[in-house]
Amino acid sequence: MAPQNLSNAIRQSPPVDLTIPYDAAWVKGKTILITGGASGFGASFVRLWANNGATVIVGDINVNKGVELVRDVQKESGNKNIHFVHCDVTDWQSQVNLFKEAVKLSPHGGIDTVVANAGIAGEDNMQRGKDLDAAEPPKPEFKIYDVNSTGVLYTTHLAYFWLPRNPDSVECSMESKPAERVRDRHLLLLGSIASFSSIAAQPQYGAAKHAVMGLFRSLRATSHPQGIRVNLLCPYFINTPIVTPTARFLLAGGGMGEIKDVVDAGTRLVADSRILGRGLVIGPNLNIKQLDNGDWKLVELKTPGSHETAIWEVYADDWVEVDAFLHRIVRVINAFQAMRGWAGWASDIVKMVAYKVGIVNR
Template sequence: MATSSSSNLSDMIRQSPPVDLSKPYEAAWVKGKTIVITGGASGFGAGFVRHWAKYRAAIIIGDVNVEKGGALALEVQKETGNQHVHFVHCDVTDWQSQVNFFKEAVKLSPHGGIDTVVANAGIAGDDPLQRPTGLNTAEPPKPDFKIMDVNCTGVMYTTHLALYWLFRNPGSTACSMDSHPLYTRDRHLLFLGSVASLGPIPVQPQYGAAKHAVLGLFRSLRATSHMQGVRVNLLCPYFIDTPIVTAAARVALAGGAMGKVEDVVDAATRFVADSRILGRALVIGPKVNVKQHEDGEWKLVTKDAPGSRQTAIWEAYADDWEEADAFCRNIIGVLNAVQAARGWIGWAVDVVKAVGYSVGLAR
């Protein structure tokens, strides 16, 4: 698109400058915010709950797993002394369940509103599109599209309700790149995408389709949500070491490297805490030492190499994603280099761990 055009979508997008990851932020800026998290009972969600509760945010956890969610809320209350951590049952695939969840969250909020919604709920698993059944039957069986139901339809429900309630957040400040982040109560919707939002995962077509949809939702909403004073941001984790990664996936990834939950929590906390960040995306992968060359490509280097830096978090720099393909090629090159560097020993260690997961010895 020509940048001089008055109809250029880029001119409408409220996208702040690229995130300078070398600059520190204060996690304490989440203090006083009411944060709603779907799928908050385990994985990334539980990591968010534990971290933000330490800094006195009010948190409402939504999940289908009542046992885990309730236990997490009580445990975090006890550990942090923060009594504003609550669990409410929520099935994201059920519209009324989400409606009830948001209504209850508003009632539990100390200030009667919601500052941040984290659309975190997601699942993976065997995909009928990858392994179709009933090929020898007269009629094809109806496929199970629960991955799409949770990761796409559920996110759409969450988004719709988030925009409704965030706009009505009493005493909040409309999003602005000029706002001061210190204890700012604003209106923020944080999406959980994936590296699968940016590139394909061949054995998970349904998961990839859903995460591509989340990317499209994010890209579209950042051009309009500011009209309601709502900022949107996106996290795109690589394979992170959580129970959502199946034993089969662990075998397929053996020899490479997975990211850590704490790095996803770090990236999410920067987004939630710093109200000046609008319309940006961060990719989270394994922690590596890299150096950026003059051509813009990242190269895997040793820790003490001049000009190198250690990072697990990457800014998807492209304004309006014009360089998405180049970005994907770049980060995949780094991940391939990690696998080569770890060699057969790394592969063997990962396979043993994957077997442990399949028999319930590791979680």
């Protein structure tokens, strides 16, 4: 297998062509579980998907907001298949309950899409050690990391259990027909621009969102045996309650993205079953022109060759170019292993035993 075919081998679809329309109505009949769905992006996703005939199970720690949202959305959309289940994503049992409840509430007894959306930001104590010179330094509280990383790992683990058990679903495929592919097996992760860029004063958030990116890139390479498609959203700063006053102060004068564009990008990924292993960045809506060297230039509206967008493909060429390096190095290491053959294996085993019984110590 040639390295340039690696994206085929992991069944990653080509970069998303954002000029091709999709239909939000393709979510009709799907059962979607979303964590952190009571506010911000989540609440807007719930509204749109409810209006388009999906069943949505919202798991959130905020009971008041969740119950209110579900009541309002049911009323506005006339869709009774919108439900709230209390869930703290950092609590394993709480997430297990959410998934089990979702399966019970699902009209077809399965889950088509899981959206790992719950997240928090806020004052970060990482760089502000307190009483660390005490005889017994207190254990720090790393809630921001726990919600944004451990919570996502729990959601992912449960998704990989329930998605392949979705009745009548078949393996994901880039040849599928989204209008007909109602049963799906899809995990949508919420990264951030902080998944691949530094975020000052929010080290836990930055570490957790980098973890989400690592999770995404690792999962998609080996998701096809279970037929699961995994995609990623990486919003820039968007106007929701998660953006702290300090961040708003620092961002003042700059651009902020809009929830509607996150909802547009996320809905495309949920609705279009042909999209496998892709990541989309969402930022302020800008009119740009691509230069010959690949850079983007901000230009006046209607400049020839320019277009307006708030959504970009990220890592468009990663498996084709960057990760091909990993493939090449693994191949060359495997070739080395093959060259050493059984003799090499036996000599390593002898060394390992000698190490274990203490004959050699290095």
